[in-house]
Amino acid sequence: MADTLSPDALAADFDCLMARAGITVPPQRRATALAAYADLRGQIALLHGRYGPAAEPANVFSLLPTGAK
């Protein structure tokens, strides 16, 4: 998902994701949305391939015994 896509592939990817989510993007807003998606994809690329299996996400949690604060 973080590979560089051509503009056409990026647009197709975006349309597919919006369709899967059940969202209809009005034609007059599509160009702006696509530009924002391209920007977001660039940011997401920074996050991929950075961590090995031992790097755990921040939402891994620990339980406390009942009654503990």
Next chain:
Amino acid sequence: MDTQDLSIADMGRLLRAGTVTAEALARDALARISSRDGALNAFLLVTEERALADAQRADSELKAGHDRGPFHGIPYALKDIYDTAGIRTTCHSKLRIDNVPKEDSVAAARLREAGGVLLGKLATHEFAIGGPSFDLPFPPARNPWNPQHVTGGSSSGSGTAVASRMVRMAMGSDTGGSIRGPAAWCGTVGIKPTYGRVSRRGVFPLSWTLDHIGPLTRNVEDAAITLQVLAGHDPLDPASANVPIPTYRADLDKGVAGLRIGVPRAFFATAQATTKEVVTELDRIAAALRAAGAVVEDIELPDYALFAAAGRVIMMSEAFAIHEVDMRARLLDYGEITAGRFILGAAITAADFIHALRARRELTDAVNAALSRYDALLTLSALDTAPRFDQPTDAMSAASPIQTIPFNVTGHPAMSVPTGLAKNGLPIGVQIIGRPFDEAMVFRVGRSVEKLSGWESVSLPGG
């Protein structure tokens, strides 16, 4: 008596001396709102009847010897994402235009219990993200230093109301910088407390794990007084922390001699949007802190871009989960900017989200490690002064000029403090970051910055 420049502490002294009444303070503030807000759009709703009732109650109680503390009789306003019992709470959105909550948010209840006087509800970017926009039910707030310029967001009305001297304190919320951004661009103090320090219950969420609430104020002492009212454990807020609360004003004037302050210079030095003028201002503040006895050194943190990427992925994922049903059914009822930002949440994969959470752990550890060597960090709040409405910037994009999201990702307390005016007459602010739950240190350093910068002699708009 002209009350608009009285600090919260000074208002309190005069109230207790009987020199002024809470009703007089409220009426003065209502008159200022009436005369100034037509051009600035800070308020979505002025609650005059409620304000006068709160004020009269405050006066009666003081007369009877019932003193609720430093916030007793103090006028304030709330960003319109804070639930207020019986008072419309719209999120600046058509989708909630008729929403009248049955209960107060915890913050609103605490301010009421502390004797505060509610003046009204303030403009925000729609759902605390979409703006500034002209396609919403209410117009956007304007920057009081120059109404052709934006306020920053999303606590736009809060920044405007405080900087234009309508009110000393206005509550905001901060998911990626929505307190500190408008504070920097409007020339106010704005603190995002540690994640978990202040209950978020009853404040409409944007992103549960990034949302923080806190005040925008005229000065650091006002912020410390307000946070004293707001801080505390709420067992019904799952993020709320049960940790001791210090007396925030105790160390305010201790100065910075002997403190160690780290500057993550690469955050702004390598950013395209950075202007020389704001860096010069930060360096002036760093030099002043050194002259006052602090050790101020450049430090290394992970790339700013990694903080921004993790923050945006987490924010958009959580926001989309909140708005998913309405995005499908009522997309065109959202403003264009809001909808354009929220739909991106549908394009984020589970793996993207998990990688962002892995980054969050790495980044939080890195900031904690830096703060094990330094008492506080100092950086810019924004890379430039407030842009014009006709030259908008995208606070959500990788090139955002607002430099605040790292500490939403990590949860550390962070405060923007105004330091001076740029050549264009608009304010510049710096940001001070502290260890988790050490807002007292943030206030202490912030108070020194406020004094050393010369900001206290700057005349605010409308003066």
